[in-house]
Structure formats: C-alpha cells, structure tokens
Amino acid sequence: MKRRNFLKGSLGTLYMMASPNMAFPNVKLSDKRLLVVLLRGGLDGLATIPPLGDKNLSKIRKDVLVKGANNLDGFFGIHPNLKFLETEYQTGNAAFVHATSFPYTGRSHFDGQNIMETGSEQAYAVTSGWVGRAMNAAGFSSLAVSLPIPIILRGNEVNSNYFPTNFAKAYKSHYADVERMWQSDSQLNGMLKDISSREKRMSGRGNTIELVSFAAKEMHKPNGPRVGLLEIDGFDTHALQGNEQGDHAELLEDLDNILKSFKRDMGPLYNDTAIITVTEFGRTAFENGTQGTDHGWASSMILAGGLIKGKQVVSDWPGLSNRNLFEGRDLKMTIDARDIYAEVVKTVFDLDDDVISEHVFLGYKPKKYYGLLKKS
C-alpha cells in the first residue's frame, strides 16, 4: 500500500469582526483584540499536547505516537512542530488546556461543529453563534473575511465578509444599479454596501498567512475589527495521521507559522490580544486500523497572546487507562470548554458574568474560574 496524501495543506479562511456599531454609541469599548482559530475536523489533543507522563499513551498508540515532543511542565509535552507556541509558552504568552471539550459525546462532525459554533447544548437548536452573540452584547458589528460566514459569527445584525478574488473589478455605477434592484429583497438589501465602497482588494486565492497579515493590519485601525476568525480544515485524521511528521504534523506547523506571523504583524497590539482555538471534539485515544484516529470526545485547547497568563497547562487529567476512557475509547472531558471561553469573553469583551451566561452560553453558568487571563 502506498502512502497517500489525503490532506493537502491547510487552506485557511479568515473572518474578521469589526468596528463599533453606531447603534450602541454609549457602550464602553475595550481596546482588546481576539483571534479565534476554528480547527475543523476534530483536533487530536493527544498528538498536539501529548501527556508524556501518562504511561498508557505509548501502549495504545503506535504509528500516530508523536516522538520528540518537548516537555512543558513535567507531565505534558508539546508537538515538536509547535515551535513558536513552545517559545510563547516559555515566555509566559501561551497556555494550554487539556481534556477539555463541549459537553457533547455524539461523535458527529456536523452536530459537534454546530454545538461548538452555536454554544448550545443541542445541535441545531439555535441559528446564531456564541462569538456573534458576544459581539452583539458588547455592541460590535461584524465583518467576516471569507466566502461563507460561519455560524459561530452569526447573531450580529450586520455581517460582512472579505476574501481575495481574481475577478475583474466592478464599477460603482454597476453596484448602484444592483443595489437599487436589491432594495426590495430583505436578504439582499444592503449586501453590497461595504463591498462597493472598499478602496482596495487583495487578489489571489487566500494564502492563510497573507490573510492573517491583512487581518492584523485591519485590527490596527482605530475603528477596525476587534475580532478575527481563522478557520483551518483537515484535522479529521482518520487515516495516515502521521506523528512528528506527516499530515497532522504539517497542519500543526502551518498553524504555528500562522500564529507566528500574526504576532509579528500585530506588533505592540499583541499585548492586548488573546488567541483561542475551537474544535468540535478530540479523537479516539487508541489508534485505529488505518494509522489514524476516529472521532472522540475531549481534546486540547491552545491559548496565546499578551492577555493570556501563560506557562501553564490547565488540566484535571482523567487518565488513559481503559476504565478511565469514556466508553473505553475517548479521552474524557474534565473541563467544560465553555468555562474557558467565558473567561476569555469576559476579559476581551468586558462583559458581566450574567450577560455571558444569558446571551453567550444560553443559560449555562461556568462552573469554575481557571485564571487563564492576566488581570488587567
């Protein structure tokens, strides 16, 4: 059997949310920034932040076992391709949370992604996203930078998006014709307002690093976006996942490089920035029959940026022995991801606990405060 490359690169798509909404002139605007990185497919937390201190790890994994992971805190290690994040960790600008997830155990991508984006406990129960609702509660309007606008950003009244194109430019008179025609259509009305007044356009096909640079530049503007959203596909590593090399390792390297250039382009603003990852679930603790891993439950989360109280791996480690695994196969969730996201939202958006509970997580009250953000 030839080794075949099933996953080609990580064409990320980037979304940004922007500018104070004029409808909320009295809202206090924090000058903090947030970059949300959606890792679609289900991140293998055990390959990203391997629990080196758990003896069972090397018993249940062979081909996908990551060798050469660097030690973080005596128990957890970090994938050797996450070089930038390791440095950030050591300098106190990055932290990791392990055995965390949304409380969803159904192992379906689509239900899982819907839950991670809507922040609801039931899939398809609401149509808005938790980041969108947080923006709304904080009085921000949004600008997404990609072709589709993902559910996680929905819930704002104004959504716009941005992505490079190779199509030739349209003239203002053309837009004027079309905009007039669209006035009577409730969904199309106003759709081209931002586009038609945009001064310049990137051309090309959306190189992720360029998009992140663009986002960083926009986030520097006084009324620019406060939240960027980057989406990376390909974490659904059922076959030939690889270990310190291979598909998954390459995805992590891409992610690492993307975050590195984001930091560079943010400059001093990086000190007021938080970066978080979101994924629908982790993967099976056991390696499957195709040198990969199947859908599981808990995973690891990455937090970085100047706002993060770094150099810590927050975890209530459930263990990898058969009886400690959920249904004998998946890493158990011991930290509800919503608890962590609530902390981030509280700091970045300056929202009260009640507001977060009611609007962002739809009635869920965070159980514990983990101290992952620096006191401002």
Add this chain to the structure above:
Amino acid sequence: MDSKLASRKLGYGFSSQHQEIPLSDFVVNAKKELEAVPEFDPWRLISVERKKKRLFDNQSKEDAANDEKAFSKEYKKTLQEYLKFADFYKSTIDGDFSKGTRAAISNWQKSIDKEGTGYLTKKQIKLLKQQFGSYLGYNYPKEMRNLATWDLSLSDLRYPTSIKLAVEHLLKMDSERERLRALLAAGEITNNEVQRLWWQKYNAFAWWRDTQTRSIDVVYGDTPTFNRFWHFWINYFPINVDACEAELFGSYYLTIRKNMASNFSELLYDAIWHPAMQVYLSNQDSTGPNSQRARDIKKNKENKIAAINENLARELLELFTLTPAAGYSQDDVNGTAYILTGWGQIFDDKPTKNYFKDYQHEPGTHNVIGKKYRGKPSEKLKALCIDLAVHPMTARHVAYKLCLHFIDDTPPKEAIEFIEEVYNKSSGDLVKVHQAVVDAVIKYGDNSTKFLQPEIWFFNVHKAAGGGLPLSFQGNTDNSYGYQTNNILYEMGHLNCRTPQPNGWSDLAVDWLTPEMMDRRVRYIIQLSPKLEYELKFDPDEYAINFFGKGSPEAAEVKVASTFTSACLKIFCHPKFMRT
C-alpha cells in the same frame, strides 16, 4: 405556478426561445423524463457550442504540404499513431504518408468540418495531438475516441466512464507520478521537467470535467429535470477531490446517475462501495481485528494496529441513511464498520469484483440496529444497505433533503410527509420518489422560494443566454486564472468537487448570502456580458419580456438600461432570477 417557474424550480430555467406550455404538460414531461436514466452524452452536444466558435485556421494545403517535407519519419509515425488511435487509420505504422494515410487525414479533417485536403495544418496537428496524443496507449471507451469530431481543445473533457477503466487509469497515473518523483529525487530531472512531463501525459484535471460536462448537458441537453436531480444526488453522496483521486470522479458521478431510476438501496450500495467514496472516507485500509490481515500483522510484527476505521460507517448511518435522530449507538457504528472492512481494494495486484477482498474483512456476525449480518462476507454490505434503505428514518431524511433542495429552506411539513409516504409505500423506488417531488414542488412551491446556489445560478444564466459557457482550457494547474468553469465556480464559492465536508454543499440561503459571494455574481455578469453581446447576440430586452413578462416594470428597467452590461445585470442579478 406557470410552467416557466416550474422549469426553474425543477430544472435550470429557459432560454429566449422558450415556448410557454400549460403547467400540466410540463408535469407530464418532467415525470416522463424521470422514468428512465437518459444517456449522458455531453460530447455530442459540443458541436452545438462549436458552431458558435470557429477555429481560426488559414494555412493553405500547399503550405501544409511544404511543412510536411521537413517531418522526420518518426514524427510521421507519431501522427499515424494519433490517427490510428482516432480510428481513422487502419494500416501499419510505417511513417510513410501514402494513399492510406492521406485518406485517413482527409477523413479526419472532414469529421471536424474541415476540407479534406489530406495534408495537416499546424492547428490541426495541434488539435490531433491534444485529443489523442496524451491518451495513446490507454484503452479508452469508444466514445472518447470520437473527440476528433469536437472542434474545441477540450481534451480535458474526457474521462474514463467505467469504474474499471477509471481505477486502471488512476493506477497508471500513480506509477507515473512515482517514476517522475524518483527521477526528481535522483537529480536526473528538474522540477520544471516533472511538471512538463506530467502535463504532457495527463493534460487534464479530471474534476474540471464534472462541472464542464454537466454544464454542457444542462445548457444544450433536453433532460434538465433529470439533471437537477442528479445534481441533488451527487451532493447527497459528496466526495472531495482533495481527499479522493480525481480520476475516480467521472465514473463515480455516472454510477450515481445510473442508479437514479432504481431503488434507493441500489444507489446507496453503489455509492458506498465505489472506490471514490471508499478513498474519500478512508475505508479501504480499515482492518477487521480478527481478519487474516490482522493475523499477518501480528505474525510479521508490523508496526500497525489491526483495527477498523469508522469514518465511512459513521457517515453511512448519519448522513446517507438514518441520521442521529434514529438513536443508533456506537456499537451500531462499529458493526457497520466491520461490515465495511475489505471494501475498496483498488491497490490490490489482482482486483476482485467490486474491489472487495476477504483478506481484511472481519469474519463472523455483525449487529447493526438489532439485526444480525452473517454469511458471505461480500454480501453483508448489500444486505445492510437494503435494510437501511427501507428504514423509516431514512425515508424521512431523504424526503427532508429533497424538500430542502427543491422547495424551501424550512420546507412545509406536509411536503416532507407526502414524499416520505411515497418513499415508504414504494420501499424507496426513486422514480416514484422523484415524481412525488415534482408534485410536491407544484403543490407547495408557490408559497416558497429557494435562493439559487452559485452553480445552479451559473447554469441558469448560461441556459438563459443560450450558451457562452467558459470551456476554454488554459494554464497547467487548477489554480490558473482564467475564464474557465471551474475557476468561476471556485470564485463564487461553489466548485462542486471541493465540497468542504461529507455533508455536502449547503442548501440554505443564509450560507450563501454574503457580500463577497454576491459581489462575485455581479462581477461575473460584467465579465460575461461582452461575450453575450458580440458572440451570442443575446438580446436582453427580448429575454426580459420572456422572463419578467410583457409590460412588467422589470422588463421596462432592462429596456432603459444605459449599457448592455447594465441590462444583463438587471436580468441575471435580479432577485427574481436569483430565486425560484
């Protein structure tokens, strides 16, 4: 509802030549169209497009004869090979251009509507080479040899139609790729040379052909309703070119099409075991823990865990049949995965029927939702597909998805139940189910609207304009810019073969209505309009009257448009055109 609207909801709209017919006639015709699988032969339709685009070729016979004097014997042999492959030359390859060769050249020239001079012009040699050169040595089906009758440089539109040929071609491409990589690694050739050699031999991106061939069939063919259902099913069982070998696309889509007048269970079974699906959801190496393969792994101390991969099994239950609402368990997923072990063995030296091999199949009895599957290993999957197909939750899911695509983003309950009932009563007879969709669209479609997905909108535009499809093939990677179907659909966010996830492209307007994607539609019409004006002589006023109605304010708006482009925008970007 009139037949115009029905043709848009259940097809791809209409052109200026459209003649209004009573709705009842439309329904009768549409249902008839769905009774049997029409032949998919877009290739024959290319001649229609060809008439709109003449090959500019002014080299005289004398000039061509003069050129030929400089040809080496080897080169002449190559040309004879092309002609032989094209079925025009029957004699020996001797490099001698005597009577037989002249006749062959002349006949081929006539087949592309050119004067049969017996002497090949520069352009004709290029065409001959494009159409036959890169495929020499491959035993392709007959219809692919008839490319000589196409007067377009559309070598990229060919694809192997049978599964067997597709797999063989894929394996040949694999070994060629390996060979070139080895040469590169050994420093014998440069990277540029790799690209050149690869391109020379396989100057085609199979996945482009999907949208291109379907666009031709939609614009010029006469089974738009059937094709619209085809579009539905290839999105119901989606595959992605990033994860699945591109060569498999053609035969996969044709396999789906072939089953569209059968029972859902047959469609399901053929989609699941097809190598494209097997590779896409990485099932082919899934190993039964008690299989012979597992024992060999142990015996040979291979660094590999003998276990299943549940990817395809989970999607089979979740997306293609029951849905999570059916409440199946992890054990059911495992049972399904065991049944699926052994399928997709396309890399095996001696391929078996349907690419199933016992070797890694999990022996014994497997349980899925309370039923036991035992007996002949290769027959368990078919039995499972039959059971899943008649499950009421599958009926509900199929009915819901059809309503979502054809009727409304929040389809009326009655419409779903109506189709569901037909499905249940007929045990998943797709002809009856499709015909029920036609009835449901007519009955419930009046009060509903669908916002057209980019591909459907794009096909509608070209159908309306009577052609002008961007079929040119430029560059040598699929990232090249240009007015090509695949690039345009990529820009509009809906290149069919790049479905982001195994649940296919969204049917919801909210997933498509973003400023960027709407901007792309405006830009495409601006880009297209000169072609419509000068090449197709498209008349916006005439079409606007046909589409919006005589004396309508929309038609009046088109009439007073200041430019041809503006008139086109006022038709194709009008909310009424973008929705059905």
